[in-house]
Amino acid sequence: MKYISTRGKAPSLSFSDVLLAGMAEDGGLYVPEQLPVFSQAEIASWSGLPYAELAFKVIQPFVEGCISDADLKQMVDETYAVFDHSGVAPLVQLEQNEWILELFHGPTLAFKDFALQLLGRLMDHVLAERGERLVIMGATSGDTGSAAIEGCRHSEHLDIFIMHPYNRVSEVQRRQMTSILADNVFNIALEGNFDDCQEMVKDSFADQSFLKGMKLGAVNSINWARIMAQIVYYFSASLAVGGPHRPVSFSVPTGNFGDIFAGYLAKQMGLPIEQLVVATNRNDILHRVISGNDMSKGALEHTLSPSMDIMVSSNFERLLFDVYGRDGAAVADLMQRFKTEAVQLEPARWDSVRALFDSYAVDDATTCEVIRQVHAETGYLLDPHTAIGLKAARECWKNRSVPMITLATAHPVKFPEPVVKAGLEAPQLPARLSDLMEREERFSVLPKSLAEVHAYIASHVHRD
Ligand SMILES: Cc1ncc(COP(=O)(O)O)c(C=O)c1O
Numbered sequence: 001m002k003y004i005s006t007r008g009k010a011p012s013l014s015f016s017d018v019l020l021a022g023m024a025e026d027g028g029l030y031v032p033e034q035l036p037v038f039s040q041a042e043i044a045s046w047s048g049l050p051y052a053e054l055a056f057k058v059i060q061p062f063v064e065g066c067i068s069d070a071d072l073k074q075m076v077d078e079t080y081a082v083f084d085h086s087g088v089a090p091l092v093q094l095e096q097n098e099w100i101l102e103l104f105h106g107p108t109l110a111f112k113d114f115a116l117q118l119l120g121r122l123m124d125h126v127l128a129e130r131g132e133r134l135v136i137m138g139a140t141s142g143d144t145g146s147a148a149i150e151g152c153r154h155s156e157h158l159d160i161f162i163m164h165p166y167n168r169v170s171e172v173q174r175r176q177m178t179s180i181l182a183d184n185v186f187n188i189a190l191e192g193n194f195d196d197c198q199e200m201v202k203d204s205f206a207d208q209s210f211l212k213g214m215k216l217g218a219v220n221s222i223n224w225a226r227i228m229a230q231i232v233y234y235f236s237a238s239l240a241v242g243g244p245h246r247p248v249s250f251s252v253p254t255g256n257f258g259d260i261f262a263g264y265l266a267k268q269m270g271l272p273i274e275q276l277v278v279a280t281n282r283n284d285i286l287h288r289v290i291s292g293n294d295m296s297k298g299a300l301e302h303t304l305s306p307s308m309d310i311m312v313s314s315n316f317e318r319l320l321f322d323v324y325g326r327d328g329a330a331v332a333d334l335m336q337r338f339k340t341e342a343v344q345l346e347p348a349r350w351d352s353v354r355a356l357f358d359s360y361a362v363d364d365a366t367t368c369e370v371i372r373q374v375h376a377e378t379g380y381l382l383d384p385h386t387a388i389g390l391k392a393a394r395e396c397w398k399n400r401s402v403p404m405i406t407l408a409t410a411h412p413v414k415f416p417e418p419v420v421k422a423g424l425e426a427p428q429l430p431a432r433l434s435d436l437m438e439r440e441e442r443f444s445v446l447p448k449s450l451a452e453v454h455a456y457i458a459s460h461v462h463r464d
Pocket residue numbers: 110111142143144221253254255256257258259260307308385409410
């Protein structure tokens with residue numbers, strides 16, 4: 001399979017090259033030239049497969065020609081064997097036709113593990129084959145960072161530099177990252193917000209001279225492999241509630257638009273999905289663009305769902321590429337203008353977007369109220385991001401005979417503040433993290449300066 005850039009000017013690449021390249025050299029994001037489409041009969045035949053086997057079926061067409069079936073099988077088996085739940089991505093029923101898809105049973109307790117524990121293995125495999133090293137730069141609002149560090153910390157082929165916004169992630173999230181003291185792991189607390197971190201990563205791809213000949217790679221969802229691995233759980237959830245014979249709907253707490261974009265792709269690949277609901281916190285640009293064609297940034301606010309404190313949602317560009325008929329020049333123009341001004345989509349393109357997605361924005365007080373109410377009614381404890389997803393699901397759900405599945409993107413233990421604000425007791429850390437609060441931490445606080453971040457990386461990176 002070949003991959004092309006959303007801005008139309010970079011060369012098309014193989015899966016392995018896209019995996020290591022991270023971003024396209026024209027500033028765009030890679031997408032498959034053509035998506036694999038599965039028949040209903042084929043999807044139905046996967047019913048009852050263990051998660052790792054299903055992952056193999058869904059991922060194999062994307063990596064064909066680059067990763068052998070035997071290697072892929074081994075990597076997916078190893079990836080999902082470290083999850084704490086035998087079902088890997090279990091469903092919990094709250095009400096009739098209302099489900100929670102628990103995506104937090106991986107090593108770092110957030111949905112990011114589904115892709116990042118595989119991504120680390122895939123990168124290591126390709127780098128070992130090629131005898132190359134890679135320098136990873138990542139931006140995190142708290143969850144990508146720890147999952148990426150966990151996925152890469154044992155690699156002999158890469159150094160990983162993760163930037164988080166200083167004092168804007170939860171203490172559990174920060175400690176999950178900064179207490180990993182491996183030689184190839186570097187944590188930077190940036191004096192800025194998540195968008196600043198993400199912009200620095202993207203700008204670094206445009207000019208890699210600070211690395212003096214070494215190559216830069218990505219662990220954020222700008223890397224296609226992230227999205228690819230996240231498609232799988234849409235299939236597993238659908239099959240678990242009677243799909244593909246029965247359509248299902250999904251509500252997805254959204255920030256960088258990666259997770260919901262994976263759901264959109266699952267639909268394009270043949271999975272019957274009735275509704276895709278985009279759920280945001282007060283940083284609601286995605287809700288504003290879907291509901292009112294208002295793609296304007298506004299100030300980024302710190303909320304009780306910090307992982308979604310994102311205004312520049314990287315993967316929306318991948319969607320725009322499709323709704324603009326895969327016209328790279330039009331997308332490049334739109335994204336260029338969006339850097340400095342509020343933009344509107346052409347009316348017909350906006351119609352396509354709102355035909356594909358419903359959306360809803362939730363504030364902090366409502367988030368806490370949903371956590372409190374659901375716990376009182378069912379005994380189930382939601383994390384704040386999931387609470388936003390559930391609230392949006394309930395507001396946007398059009399046909400109650402179609403199951404609505406809300407993605408539970410993180411374990412509530414990562415975010416005690418909203419749980420306590422909801423009048424509940426903060427949950428206990430699970431056994432594998434029970435000593436987290438006593439562990440030694442290591443991180444560097446840096447100003448919001450690309451030159452200083454580059455100088456830090458250049459002076460810490462391991463060269464051959
Ligand atoms: C817990 C949690 N929920 C939801 C999201 C949003 O996911 P996405 O960025 O893929 O939209 C993130 C991170 O972005 C997250 O960490």
